[in-house]
Amino acid sequence: xxxxxxxxxxxxxxEGQNVTLSCEQNLNHDAMYWYRQDPGxxxxxxxxxxxxxxxxxxxxxxxxxxxxxxxxxxxxTVTSAQKNPTAFYLCASTILQxxxxxxxxxxxxxxxxx
Amino acid sequence: QKEVEQDPGPLSVPEGAIVSLNCTYxxxxxxxxxxxxxxxxxxxxxxxxxxxSGNKEDGRFTAQVDKSSKYISLFIRDSQPSDSATYLCAGDxxxxxLVFGKGTRLSVIA
Numbered sequence: 001x002x003x004x005x006x007x008x009x010x011x012x013x014x015e016g017q018n019v020t021l022s023c024e025q026n027l028n029h030d031a032m033y034w035y036r037q038d039p040g041x042x043x044x045x046x047x048x049x050x051x052x053x054x055x056x057x058x059x060x061x062x063x064x065x066x067x068x069x070x071x072x073x074x075x076x077t078v079t080s081a082q083k084n085p086t087a088f089y090l091c092a093s094t095i096l097q098x099x100x101x102x103x104x105x106x107x108x109x110x111x112x113x114x
Numbered sequence: 115q116k117e118v119e120q121d122p123g124p125l126s127v128p129e130g131a132i133v134s135l136n137c138t139y140x141x142x143x144x145x146x147x148x149x150x151x152x153x154x155x156x157x158x159x160x161x162x163x164x165x166x167s168g169n170k171e172d173g174r175f176t177a178q179v180d181k182s183s184k185y186i187s188l189f190i191r192d193s194q195p196s197d198s199a200t201y202l203c204a205g206d207x208x209x210x211x212l213v214f215g216k217g218t219r220l221s222v223i224a
Contacts, residue, residue, distance in 0.1 A: 004157075006157075033211060040122060040216065041216065042120075042202065042214050042215060042216030042217050043158075043202070043214040045211055048211050058211070088155075090157055090158070092157075097211070098208045098209060099208075100145065100146050100165075100206060100208050102146075102148050102160045102163050102212075103160075103212055104160070105150075105157035105158045105159070106157050107155075107156050107157045108155070108156070108157050110155070
């Protein structure tokens with residue numbers, strides 16, 4: 001069954017700690033995306049990657065970092081520099097950026113501060 | 115001005131009603147438009163996908179695009195309590211990632 005798997009479903013961060021959210025897809029998609037969703041804010045783009053070993057900042061990249069070492073994986077690290085990390089984080093993918101194909105989403109990770 | 119504007123609601127309707135959800139956009143480069151449905155604590159799922167102007171129907175759902183007025187709509191006929199969710203519209207220019215509206219929260223009351 002093809003899809004996007006995000007883990008963990010819930011994550012708690014202590015002050016000053018970096019945490020990493022996992023996103024894995026088996027759809028053979030080249031492009032992957034990370035969004036942050038806050039109540040009443042819709043989806044805000046954090047980072048995206050069009051191909052392995054390449055990624056671009058989105059609208060709210062400060063305090064976050066990513067890597068794209070494998071086609072299937074696009075982990076997001078929420079660093080201690082992100083002062084308000086409590087949110088619902090969504091990972092998405094599409095076959096190719098610019099292909100006019102819709103994005104498919106995982107079921108999200110909810111991050112909270114301890 | 116945000117590229118895609120969407121009334122956040124909440125919108126509450128009785129079961130069986132026709133629901134109209136709307137978005138406006140400002141980017142003339144948008145060629146493709148999508149509607150996603152998001153249940154609480156879940157990721158968005160693609161509901162409708164349309165190209166340029168016109169209508170597209172899928173069961174109880176109809177998506178409508180009017181490029182001349184930069185207006186996109188989603189109609190839900192015979193609404194059911196299971197339609198209660200947040201509905202997100204999105205525009206795609208092809209060159210950059212999708213641009214999403216903030217979502218409209220819909221409640222269908224039995």
